[in-house]
Amino acid sequence: MTRYDSLVDSVGHTPLVGLPSLSPSPEVRLWAKLEDQNPTGSIKDRAALAMIEKAETEGRLTPGATILEPTSGNTGISLAMVASMRGYRLVCVMPENTSEERRQLLRMWGAEIIASPAAGGSNEAVRVAKGLALEHPDWVMLYQYGNPANAEAHYRGTAPEIHADLPEITHFVGGLGTTGTLMGVGRYFREHQPDVRIVAAEPRYGELVYGLRNLDEGFVPELYDESLIDSRFSVGPRDAVRRVRELIAAEGVFAGISTGAILHAALAQANKCVKAGERADICFVVCDGGWKYLSTGAYEGTLDEAEDRLDGQLWA
């Protein structure tokens, strides 16, 4: 069934595609879950819709309400689309060093943008948003980093879809940001097929992003539960860019840079399985397409040039 009553109703139900060229052997196979095929082009449509619907059910969101969210990208775009369809105003707090494409997309769907300082990255955006929430008690902050509906969207949607399409799955590899995808998918497989290993790929940025004034200002999303993950890889921009280019060259999949980081972890896992002589079906997430990142310069020139251009940018 591919007919839906409206765009919002079509969130999820994304394809799972095999990667015959990047898979190391017939026994160790890679599969890509194409979340870029959601309505606004990213996996965040799932979380945004789930958080808004939960707030509506709980009576926190009423017609004409204002939604506030710290977001420098896809979540904001997803929230903006759903909010505009349902008549809510959306205010996004985002670091000033995020790409112009994202700002234009947010404005296009009617969102308002409040800038937070580049230094400190999303930490600063979260802090600014929490301050605004105190000043405007009538605004509704959905707060993707701590909202259980974020993980729930993947527990109810992403994970069962993967399980139905790939019952022989051995590993799931996702990006670690709000941790919503990994927490939801992790909990689903812990309950339904506990031998599936859950692998996290965490983007490693330039130093600017880690420029805290003291360590106590660090941030771990409230959703994060270490017991739902089995390994966690830190992936820098060079490896992410290299893999995102391999993905388009070998398989024709045009993905955003964070997907390159996830693929890097998936390939590391695949190589471990090959060395151990184990069968593996490794599913990883294509979070979004590359369109929003063309201006970052990640897709042209040498890897050195791309790495230099991404330094200091929030590329995932």
Place this chain on the structure above:
Amino acid sequence: MAIEVRIPTILRTYTGGERAVEAKGDTVAELIDDLESRHDGIQERLLENGEARRFVNIYVNDEDIRFTGGLQTALSDGDTVVILPAVAGGAR
């Protein structure tokens, strides 16, 4: 046995501003003891109750040690250790 340890900006006051230092040890715990012997005070910033502090992440060859045996994670020559504060990161 020399292992490169990358130090985040916030802890470089302990390393005289160096972004990376060399240290020795068969495990991450031994490595941090060795760091402490030359960079007085750094251990207390990294560890609490015998574990990495909540907002401190330690990676051996890009893998988070919390999932590879914690401070008992084995090290060998040529490994790279990265220390980073936990942050909200990027585009969410």
